[in-house]
Amino acid sequence: MRLFIGIALPATVRQALSGAAKTMESRMPGRYVPMENYHITLAFLGETDADGLARARRAMTCAAANQCAVPLALDRPGYFGRRENAILYAGITGWDALARIDQLLRQELRNVGLAFDPKPFRPHITLARHVCILPDILNAPLPPVCFPAKGLTLFHSTRIDGVLTYLPLAEAVFPEIS
Ligand code: 2AM
Numbered sequence: 491m492r493l494f495i496g497i498a499l500p501a502t503v504r505q506a507l508s509g510a511a512k513t514m515e516s517r518m519p520g521r522y523v524p525m526e527n528y529h530i531t532l533a534f535l536g537e538t539d540a541d542g543l544a545r546a547r548r549a550m551t552c553a554a555a556n557q558c559a560v561p562l563a564l565d566r567p568g569y570f571g572r573r574e575n576a577i578l579y580a581g582i583t584g585w586d587a588l589a590r591i592d593q594l595l596r597q598e599l600r601n602v603g604l605a606f607d608p609k610p611f612r613p614h615i616t617l618a619r620h621v622c623i624l625p626d627i628l629n630a631p632l633p634p635v636c637f638p639a640k641g642l643t644l645f646h647s648t649r650i651d652g653v654l655t656y657l658p659l660a661e662a663v664f665p666e667i668s
Pocket residue numbers: 494529530531534607615616647
């Protein structure tokens with residue numbers, strides 16, 4: 491099964507983003523991500539068997555231990571790739587602590603012998619693919635929504651009735667230590 495570890499987003503954040511994405515879609519058509527699938531990816535594991543799933547859960551639990559919730563906020567839209575055929579994303583502010591957790595997570599994944607996509611962590615929420623970016627969109631801030639990353643979620647990327655779905659399989663909550 492295809493797995494990745496990331497941050498699940500509260501419904502309020504997904505709704506605010508979906509509203510902003512609809513406005514952008516009217517000017518920049520493309521393959522927009524349904525709001526149920528919005529998330530922040532930390533580590534993409536790819537095809538993994540049942541043993542790998544158990545190891546991923548162990549790594550997640552170790553990385554989440556001794557962490558506090560990370561306060562995040564939506565920033566501006568941005569894009570990856572070529573402007574004419576881009577991945578449109580929502581930027582995030584306040585992610586320094588999340589980057590440190592991602593480093594820990596990747597180390598724990600190495601410790602349990604699990605491979606993952608080695609691309610550096612670039613915190614973002616993918617909104618759409620195959621978009622031709624209009625430059626003025628990049629200057630328009632997203633809704634000023636703040637939210638805490640409260641833990642790590644292991645997602646199963648699968649198709650249900652043909653629909654791409656990211657099913658949460660397990661969660662490792664950051665204990666609120668002071
Ligand atoms: P994203 O986080 O930029 O949207 C499931 O495929 C999720 O894992 C997608 O949301 C995707 O990108 C993220 N991901 C990260 N690295 C990936 C890779 N090498 N292949 C596929 N998806 C990847």
